Amino acid sequence: MSMGWNWYIIALTALNLLGVAWLLWWTAKRRPGDPRPEETSHYWDEDVTEYNKPMPRWWITGFYIAIAFGIGYLIWFGGMGSIPGVSGWSSAQEHAIQKAAADARLEETFRPYQGQPLPALAADPVAMELGRSIFANTCATCHGSSAQGAIGYPNLADDIWHWGGEPEQVLQTVLDGREGIMPEWGTVLEGMGGPNAVDYVIAYVRTLGHSQEAVGSDFLAAQGKRLYEGVCVACHGIDGTGNQALGAPDLTDDYWMYGDSKESLYETIANGRHGVMPAHRELLGETRSRLVAAWVWSLSNQPNAEGAAGGTR
Template sequence: MSTAWSWYVIALVALNIGGCVWLLWWTGRRRPGDPKPTDTSHVWDGDLTEYNKPLPKWWINLFYMTIAFAIGYIIWFGGLGRYPGYAHWSSVQEHAREKSAEDAKLDATFAQFAGRPIDVIARDPRAVSIGHSIFANTCSGCHGSSARGALGYPNLTDDIWHWGGTPDRVLETVLDGREGVMPPWGKVLTGMGGDNAVDYVASYVQSLSDPKGLENNFMAAQGKSLYEGLCVACHGPDGKGNAAMGAPNLTDDYWLYGGSKQQIIQTITNGRHGVMPAHRALLGETRARLVAAYVWSLSHGPAQVAAK
């Protein structure tokens, strides 16, 4: 906060405190010429009279005490813009102190899992339960509470891993994130094969997940040569992808952005840009291991996990 804003706050504080003191003083005394307390002329039932009396002194003094307390509070804790109080207290310091204490408790809880491989952690039901809780708080916003994902967000319960499904690769994904980029190839393909080139390649890509997809399929046959001239660099000549760079397998009939002809054409034409944020700084390595163990266990099942 700048000095000017600080003085603005100080002026407001002084004006409010001074105004409260003046209001109490002005309303707490009788002045010459004021009517007597019994001269209100408001009488009911012969003996019920409305008086016009100031507040009792003890009540007024209580108000003055609250003002004195407020002044002392500001002096001790601060409240005048950028100028700290005598105790040098701040909500930031208080938060940091409480966070440090809670982090110490969490560290003690998580210490037994530090550095352990996630497939080993996945054998511990309690660890998986903790990982599930971390997942629900951190990851469910994208992957859903059931971890089945949505359009553009991968399903974590199947055995399809665009970046590799080994324990180390899953942990690496959680810790450091991933960034998958499918460039827009619409104009390039049009230059290579004409106005129908994107449609041809989309037909061929669709046929890769169908063993009979190329039979009597003119458009897919036309798209095959275009695919081999451009797409093999990432997805490979057989369309099985490359986990090292996040290029998906096109033969498994799993479509992150939708598998309809129109959705595939849109992907080829405009490209895709998917980002999995890094969670190393947010969760720390041990908590990342726990959530990675939970995720890894989803696609392996209890029997497979126990057998590892």
Template structure:
């Protein structure tokens, strides 16, 4: 906070406190010329009148005590601009202390799982229950509460894994994240006709209905541009995250328009790394739950 803003806040605080004290003093006593307490000329229903009596002293005393408390509070805690207070308290320091305490409790709770293999944890119902809760907090926003994914977010409950479905592969995805990139190929293909032919061939790889002549022409384009990642047979490459194009699963859709969008604009899939957020033990537990979804291991109780 700049010194100008600091002084601005200080002046406002002082004026508010001084104004409260002045208001209490001004309203707490009678002045010459004031009507009698029982004589205000404000009558209702013939026998109800508004009195003009000062506030009781005990009530005024409570207000003064409140002002004194406010002054003490502003001396001890920050509140007067850049003044840190005699306690040097900060919300950031309190947050860090609370977080450190919570981290210690979490570390103790998950310590038994820190060194166990993912496949072993996938057979532990208690570990799976913890993993499911972690997944709900950190992963469900993209993959859904049931891990079935959505358009652009992989289904984790089937047996199709773009980056490999072995326990260590799943753990690596959770810990280090994944970055997939499908480059735009419109310029390389050169024409709308060649794009349509490539779309037809790609759809034919998974048995979708296509024009056979277009698919045959698209095979040459695929061989020249796509086999480096997807392989000569279109079966993909888990080391690069390149999906198998011969199965029935399509991350962004199998209709011609969706595939055209992929070819023309490319795709960029980003799975963020969770190692720093979860730590190795919790990452291992959630990886076990994800692994269990497609490998039929124990279910959480």
């Protein structure tokens, strides 16, 4: 904060305190010619009179003491912008002390799980409860409380993983984040196949994962196959099964993160997508990230009797 803002705050505070003190003095003072307290001309039932008496002296004195206390409080604790108080106290320092104490308690709570592999954590009910709680506080905003995602946010409760579903791959996703980019291919495809090129590719993509015998008899899909093999194959592969190293999704399953309508697919191919999974290493730390990653991984991997987990992939 600049000194200009400091002086602004000081002046505003001083004016408020002086204004309150002046108001007390002005309203408590009786002046020549003022009517007596009982001369209000307000009567009820002939013998009930409204008085206009000044506040008791002890009450007014209490207000002055409160103003003096407020001035002392500001000087002691520092209420003048960024100018420190006499005591040296600051809210930032207090926050740092409380945060350090809370971090120490958390560190003690999470110490038993430090460096534990995800399958072992997935077999520990207490670790899973901690992981579920961390997920609810940190990840549910995007992926939902049940981890089933939404349009644009992947479902974490199934066995489809764009960046790989092995324990260390899931942990890396949580720790360091991911950035998935689908380039804009509309202009390129139209240059190769005309104004309907994107529609051709959509028609062919819809056949992936199904029998390819029908492609030859489907004009749109046949045109799309040629365009797909010229552009899309680099990331999604010749058979459309994708590439987890790039985060390129498998196009042969029935899961579409941005929706499977023609309009959604057109938007994806023509204008691209840019999905970002934030890194949580700094926010959660390694151990808490490990716990939440283990909980997410456990949603599609049930632990066996030995404490390892049997995967669905």
